Each structure stands twice: as C-alpha cells, then as structure tokens.
Amino acid sequence: MAVHGPPSTQLDKNTMGKPDKAEIFISLLSRHERKLSVYVIMLIANRSDAEDILQQAKMVMWRSFDQFREGTNFGAWARKVALNQIMTFRKRQKRDPLCLSSELMEMIAVDLEQNNELLSKQQSMLEQCIEKLKDDHQSILRSRYHNNNSIESIAKKTQRTPGAIYRLLSRIRSNLHQCVTAEAI
C-alpha cells in the first residue's frame, strides 16, 4: 500500500554514510518515545484512547518531519504534535462530560512543560518504587497493566468484589505516588 514515506529499504545508510531522514526520525522518536507516551497518558488517562492518539501523532510527526529543524528540541516538538492530536480527539468525542475539558488539558500541558525536569526524575524513580512493593501487589499491577485484565475480571478470578480490587489498586498507586515524590526530592 503506497504511503508518502520512503520504502523500508531506505532505512539502510546511504552510500555516503550519512543517515537519511527515516533513520534520523526513528532515532529521535526512539529516544523520546517513552516520555511522549507518558505525556499523552497523563493528559488522557484512558490507556486505549492514549494509544490511538499516539499512533496518530506518530504518523503526523512522520509526515510533518520536514518541518522539524534538526538540532532543535524534538521532544517539545513531538509533544506539541501529540497535544494537537489530543485536542482533535477530544473534539471528536463531542466533549464527553466524563473527561476533562480541552481548556483544562491545555492548562495541565503547560504545567507539564514547566515541571518537565522534576517529573522526569520522579518517573525514573518509579521502577525502584515498584521493586519495593510486596510481590502480591506487583502481581496485581501486572494483572491490571501488563495483562490488561479488567477490575471485574481480576475480581472474578480472585473471588472478590470489584470494589475490593478497585481499592487495592488505588492504595498501590497512592503508595507509589508517595514513594516517587519522596524519593525524587
């Protein structure tokens, strides 16, 4: 299927040894991918929607990559593209009353930019904080986040109520939040 991008064979370095556009793009995106994903999930909360937005944002970034000036802040550029995609997504949702407004998201996006460094530090602490969790708490996080089990599904498997699972997950996340904010100071 034809798309306005170079064929995959162009991923190889050219004869002059100079990386081509695709290589540069992949390299930059690889370096910033995780932070970009965190950024979008923080703004949109819903992981499924966040993934759709990220996929869309990556395609837009690739198509607009000619406009990115090498040497400038790719992360900031990528976040702008992603934020625009979030806004487009929100409009498409016809302003779902159960989601935050676009105006508020823009305010939060400003906060994110202003606290970027501290947040990065806190993010890097997260793994250590997870390691400090009891195994069974790690297990329930794994079930919820990695295995994509719903709260209802976990409740059924463990013969507990969804409310109990919900509160346990809340407590674990709250503990992790206290851990990363304390450790990052």
Add this chain to the structure above:
Amino acid sequence: MNKNINSRAELTELLERLIENRLTPEQARQLEMRLRSEPMARRYYVEYLQVHAGLSLQDRLLTGSSSLDELAHAVSNLESTAPLPPRRVPLWRRATPLKLVASLVLILAGFLLGAFAIMSDPDSQFIATLSVTKNCRWKACEQPTYEGAEVSSGKLELDEGLAIIRFHSGALLTLEGPASIILLDKMHCFIEYGKLTADIPPEAIGFSVENQYGTVVDFGTKFGINALKDSGVEVEVFDGIVELRHTTSDNSLELLTGQGGLFENKGITMSKSQRESTNFTKPPASTEPPLFLSSTFGKGQTSYVSSTGTVAATHNKWETFSDTLVLMKNTDQHDKGFNRKAYISFDLEQIRSQEVKSATLTLQFLPTGIGYASNVSDCIFSVYGIKDESLDNWNSESINWVNAPANLPGGAEVDLEKVMLLGNFTIDSGIQKISASVQTQELEKFINNDTNGLITITIVRDTVELQPVGLVHGFAGNNHPSSTPPTLSLLFEN
C-alpha cells in the same frame, strides 16, 4: 490541616476514578473545577497521573507472574464492599521500544495504515465506498477504483475526473483530479495535493482532513480544501464551522461560513473576505478573453486518411470507419491493420489582420470502439503544420492516402520538406476519453505565417501498437453530434 488532608483524599479518589473510567458526571465536574481553580491540585494531578502512565509502560511488570494465589493473597486483607458499576475497560497495547521500531518500519513500508485500521475495527478493513466516479483516470494504486468499490486505508491518486468517496462514518468527500488522498480511517484522511470538497453530516462531526501543515477538523459542515504543491493549503468553508489546527505551532483558527484560511509552514492565516470559487482555482492570467476558432468555421474541415483507401470508399465496406470521429492509428501489421492519419483545416480569414501571441489547439478524444486498448502503450502524437499553402485545398470527401498533403507510406511518416512540427502530446494507455492540447510557439508562428487565410494540420500517432488489433484513437470531428470539434484558442497582440 484536617481539611487539607480530606481535600487531598478527595482529590485522590477523583483521580482514581478518572484513571479507572469510573467518574460520575458530578464527580467529573468537581474534578474539573478543582483542577481549574487550584494550581496545587493540578500539580498533584500531574504527579499522580504520571504514576499511572509509568505503570502503563513499566518493563518491571513484564517479569514475574500474576497467579491466582498471589492475586487472592493481595486482596485477602481487604474487606468486601459492594461492587462498583462496571465500565468499559480499555485494552492497552504496550509501546515497547522494539514495538516502536517495528511500527515505524511498517509506517515507512506503508503497511501501518492498513494494520491500524484492522486493529481499530476488527470487523471490517473497509472504511469507505467509492460511490461515484465521473470521468476518472486513476494513477496506479492498490485500491480498487471502480464505481461502488469498497476501499480500505491507503492512498488514492486521481489524475483526472471527479470521485465521490463516502466514508463509513457518513462523511462525503469529492476528490477533483489531479489530487492525491490517503484514507486513514473512517474519520480521518490526509490530502497530499489537489482539491477536495467535504460534506459532513451530523453523525460524522469531528471528521478531520490532515495536510502537511496541520489538520482541518469539521463540526458538521461543507468545506473545500485546495492543497497546493509547495505553497500552502487553502481552506474555504461553504457552510458551517471548521477548525484549522497547525501541527507545529499553537496556531489554530475557527472558520465560519464564507471564511477562508491558509495553512503555511509558519502557521495559519485567515483570508480577509469570502473568496469567489473562481479564485479558488486560479485561471491563467489574461487581460482579454481568447478567441475560440472552430474547425467548423468557414472553410474549415476535418477528415482522416486510411491506408486502405478513401473514407468514402470504405464507408460501406468496412465497419472500422467513422464519419464523426477523426481516426489515427500506427501499426506495423500492414496486412492486418490500417494506418490512419488525421487532417484538419482552420479558416483564418477573420483573423488575418491580427498578430497571434498565443495559440492552443484542443482536441476532444473519444472512444472509437475499434481495437483493443490493452494492445497499445502510452501513445505519443505529433502535430504537423503543412507549410506548402498550395496543399490547403484538400477536400474531406475525396482526401485519401495517396493525395493527402505531405503524406508518406508509414503509419507516422510525413514529408518533412512540406511540414513543420508544431508540437506533441501523449495519451496514456487505457485512456480514450480525454481533452488533448498543444500550445507552442511553433503553432503560434505557423498561424502568423499564413498568407492564404487557411491552414492545414495533420496529426499522426508516432507510437506503434504493441500487438495487432490495437486501439484506434479518435477525436471529435466536424460532424460529431455532441462533442466539440478541433478548436484553436487564440490570444492577440494589441
């Protein structure tokens, strides 16, 4: 202090409900109000949500298992409570670096769009229908391009004609060739170049058309987009509201009925007033209207000669003649096929005193029904002017292969001593209905050099058919009942 603690606990609860999709409308309103009015609450939001985001991407969770025993143990110390109402739980597909690289390779190879569509809507990979195709000539693509075809994510490149694409969301796009569009999903597309108009019904509000500079988001409206190659993208709202969002800046613009906007590298600008549709596609600058001179005027004639004999002679003998179309063919199968060459004359009597500064010859090609189009490749045609004015007195009824001005035996051969080449044009393989034009200084010079008020032009197909029984090309002649005969479009010096 207690108030602060309670306040923080309440906020935590609201954030937990946001994360797990369990907010009620009232709770959503409370959260919105608090976050808007309290900078510290926003700070807390950011820190709390980043834990959720980090967990979503955490490799640490990839190791270990989540056995039932562990899960049961984890909840064993918690008291039972009434279950919360079930909500949609999203399916998270993790974005590991390996997956990222793989997905980018797919983007570059052009497969992501299809894969994405399938992931988004596993029940159907089709996202739109080509509901109408009018005089369409498509560039090579992997999508079906016949009328009524179901199409999936991917590119559609239209060389000529009008195509109406009905997305499964209800959005209706009319693509005007030449134009190229990439269908992304039933609510999104990307225009690479060319023009389209969009008619978006209420059920497809939010439909967006991306371009290299940004996105046009619809709010139930009709609008037009003209993506110019290298010089911006114009948007015009015919009815309703659209929003223009620039990709790399904070620039956005809301356009209402009658307003227009322009995407450029630097951002979006609004046009000052409603533009006329004629301004949307700029016609060639001209301070005076051209004179259209038809071959039906005065002593003008059209005919063709065939290597089998005169048109009149073959009229009742062969089915492969036409008295309305002017035919051309070039074959090396002399025993199985007939070469044909076209002749046109224009009466210049009315313009003899004027100096032509621009001249265009236009021919309306139509299907002849003779031969197979698949037996010819892209065909180049040569247009010659007969220099020897004594040869202008040919007659469309009696002209034949032997007496035709400057004719030689081959399918494309002419007596170069008696003619001058005025120009060439090409008709792509498979195309039979097309308007072909020649606009050259040679044509202009040829007309200006005329002294007897009559010019003769002969047209030959340089390209030989690939196999016997190849397509015979033909354009509308003076006797055609509905299509325009050969026409000269002339501009004059003051």
